Amino acid sequence: MAAIIDIHPPRTVRPRKATAESFFSRWLIISTAVGFMGLMFVLPLVVIFQEAFRKGWEGFIEAFDDRATMHAIWLTLKVAAITVPLNTLFGLAAAWCVSRFQFRGKRFLTSLIELPLWVSPVIAGMVYVLLFGAQGLFGPTLKEHGIKIIFALPGIVLSTIFVTFTFVARILAPQMEAQGQAEEEAAMTLGANGFQMFWRVTLPKIKWGLLYGIILCNARSMGEFGAVSVVSGHIRNKTNTVPLHIEVLYNEYQFVPAFAVASMLALLALVTLILKTLTTTRRGAA
Amino acid sequence: MSIHIHHISKTFGSFQALKNVDLEVKTGELVALLGPSGSGKTTLLRIIAGLEFADAGEGSIQFHGTDVTNCSAYERKAGFVFQNYALFNHMTVAENIAFGLRVMPRVTRPDREEIDRAVAELLRRIALEGYGSRYPSQLSGGQKQRVALARALAVGPQVLLLDEPFGALDAKVRKTLRKWLRQFHNETKVTTLFVTHDQDEAFELADRVVVLHEGDIQQIGSPQQLREHPKNEFVADFLDCVMI
Ligand SMILES: Nc1ncnc2c1ncn2[C@@H]1O[C@H](COP(=O)(O)OP(=O)(O)OP(=O)(O)O)[C@@H](O)[C@H]1O
Ligand SMILES: [Mg+2]
Numbered sequence: 425m426a427a428i429i430d431i432h433p434p435r436t437v438r439p440r441k442a443t444a445e446s447f448f449s450r451w452l453i454i455s456t457a458v459g460f461m462g463l464m465f466v467l468p469l470v471v472i473f474q475e476a477f478r479k480g481w482e483g484f485i486e487a488f489d490d491r492a493t494m495h496a497i498w499l500t501l502k503v504a505a506i507t508v509p510l511n512t513l514f515g516l517a518a519a520w521c522v523s524r525f526q527f528r529g530k531r532f533l534t535s536l537i538e539l540p541l542w543v544s545p546v547i548a549g550m551v552y553v554l555l556f557g558a559q560g561l562f563g564p565t566l567k568e569h570g571i572k573i574i575f576a577l578p579g580i581v582l583s584t585i586f587v588t589f590t591f592v593a594r595i596l597a598p599q600m601e602a603q604g605q606a607e608e609e610a611a612m613t614l615g616a617n618g619f620q621m622f623w624r625v626t627l628p629k630i631k632w633g634l635l636y637g638i639i640l641c642n643a644r645s646m647g648e649f650g651a652v653s654v655v656s657g658h659i660r661n662k663t664n665t666v667p668l669h670i671e672v673l674y675n676e677y678q679f680v681p682a683f684a685v686a687s688m689l690a691l692l693a694l695v696t697l698i699l700k701t702l703t704t705t706r707r708g709a710a
Numbered sequence: 711m712s713i714h715i716h717h718i719s720k721t722f723g724s725f726q727a728l729k730n731v732d733l734e735v736k737t738g739e740l741v742a743l744l745g746p747s748g749s750g751k752t753t754l755l756r757i758i759a760g761l762e763f764a765d766a767g768e769g770s771i772q773f774h775g776t777d778v779t780n781c782s783a784y785e786r787k788a789g790f791v792f793q794n795y796a797l798f799n800h801m802t803v804a805e806n807i808a809f810g811l812r813v814m815p816r817v818t819r820p821d822r823e824e825i826d827r828a829v830a831e832l833l834r835r836i837a838l839e840g841y842g843s844r845y846p847s848q849l850s851g852g853q854k855q856r857v858a859l860a861r862a863l864a865v866g867p868q869v870l871l872l873d874e875p876f877g878a879l880d881a882k883v884r885k886t887l888r889k890w891l892r893q894f895h896n897e898t899k900v901t902t903l904f905v906t907h908d909q910d911e912a913f914e915l916a917d918r919v920v921v922l923h924e925g926d927i928q929q930i931g932s933p934q935q936l937r938e939h940p941k942n943e944f945v946a947d948f949l950d951c952v953m954i
Contacts, residue, residue, distance in 0.1 A: 606796035612783035613790040614810035
């Protein structure tokens with residue numbers, strides 16, 4: 425009995441000391457994390473807006489009164505409008521495959537879904553140039569039929585799809601796997617066809633995860649630089665998306681317009697962050 | 711409606727879960743499928759419902775003489791109550807029960823008032839009046855079980871497949887529900903196949919009992935036949951009676 429008491433010191437002393445230590449280390453860890461994030465994320469964000477408004481509201485508005493800028497915004501919206509719905513469908517299909525079926529090569533497909541996360545976007549762009557470019561594998565055939573993919577919208581869309589493919593699938597697959605398919609089976613025995621089953625049972629179960637994936641996919645498709653840069657050719661008023669256009673402006677020392685347009689992307693990031701937090705809470709609550 | 715199961719086998723990878731099963735459930739019969747855990751009871755039920763497909767070959771399944779071997783679950787529309795309920799968690803109790811009616815094709819679908827009336831009637835039947843607007847997470851196990859049953863019954867199935875309907879409930883609730891099911895079956899005479907690993911339950915409820923072991927049917931017979939003439943060691947041992 426005495427030995428046990430020796431090993432475990434009186435309770436009244438120990439906890440206070442423990443909290444004191446953990447308070448200090450916790451404080452250290454939190455302040456390091458907050459300081460790092462402030463330096464790396466918040467400060468740049470502040471700088472972007474500060475530069476954008478260097479010449480006040482008028483300078484800011486003026487930046488958008490420019491044909492090339494408006495064209496870049498319009499092109500980016502177009503690319504996102506094509507990419508996001510397609511990748512939502514692809515992502516749903518991929519997540520469905522991975523979570524509902526057992527088949528050979530399933531593990532390979534699962535890691536393929538993550539490919540865009542560990543392959544450099546530049547490589548994604550290069551692959552399309554090698555396939556569809558003038559000197560590429562399908563180049564001559566495409567030229568014969570007058571189809572232009574590289575240095576044109578299709579190429580930009582293709583490489584954006586490649587880069588953003590992962591989001592919806594990656595978020596949904598584990599969620600759908602965990603939920604199982606008992607409810608879907610119940611729906612089928614009650615006479616629901618495939619569409620009714622998806623619409624009334626599956627979709628309500630995954631809607632917050634799906635929304636989360638779509639938001640991330642959208643943010644990335646509007647902000648993608650590397651892959652698009654390779655295939656677009658930077659043709660002003662033609663194939664310059666917003667990120668590429670920002671670089672062009674910056675390189676031409678047009679700082680206020682460059683940061684004004686950049687602030688749009690920053691705003692998109694902030695909105696994404698807010699929506700992401702909201703959907704994550706809802707996902708947690710559901 | 712009768713169910714004919716003819717030479718059904720099921721293999722998962724290299725594991726044979728069902729071995730050449732033959733079984734007939736007559737119209738209006740209440741048959742119990744009895745067997746130890748892992749004997750293939752759920753697998754057989756799922757194959758009958760069309761949620762799983764038997765190994766290709768000579769096996770076939772007929773509903774009332776019509777071959778449904780290659781029909782999907784939603785074409786067969788067998789009422790199925792799952793071992794773990796599988797209620798729609800994002801729908802209320804009333805919406806759960808109404809589901810089967812709401813997904814009917816427009817021509818045969820009852821109108822909204824008829825559906826509401828049918829749901830109210832079913833809620834009364836399962837003694838859950840006033841629970842219609844609750845969500846499944848707000849129900850006890852026994853209540854969930856009854857909702858699952860009502861949901862399956864709403865579409866008026868010709869065949870009812872129950873997978874351990876009272877499995878997760880305490881002895882007292884089991885007894886009440888058992889009585890309730892027997893009475894319900896007497897009233898409606900829906901052809902019913904229910905799974906259990908509780909022999910008392912099987913003997914008390916069923917017209918006939920099927921004993922399954924390692925995917926093989928050991929014996930089919932009335933409770934009395936089984937008790938008095940167990941066919942082999944396993945049946946005798948499992949039913950805890952002496953072989954004569
Ligand atoms: N999808 C599957 N993949 C592989 N094996 C399976 C699958 N489903 C069932 N099995 C195997 O088939 C056998 C029969 O399973 P089944 O679920 O039919 O048993 P059961 O009689 O319902 O048991 P319990 O009383 O525990 O519910 C088990 O050995 C199980 O491991
Ligand atoms: Mg089972």
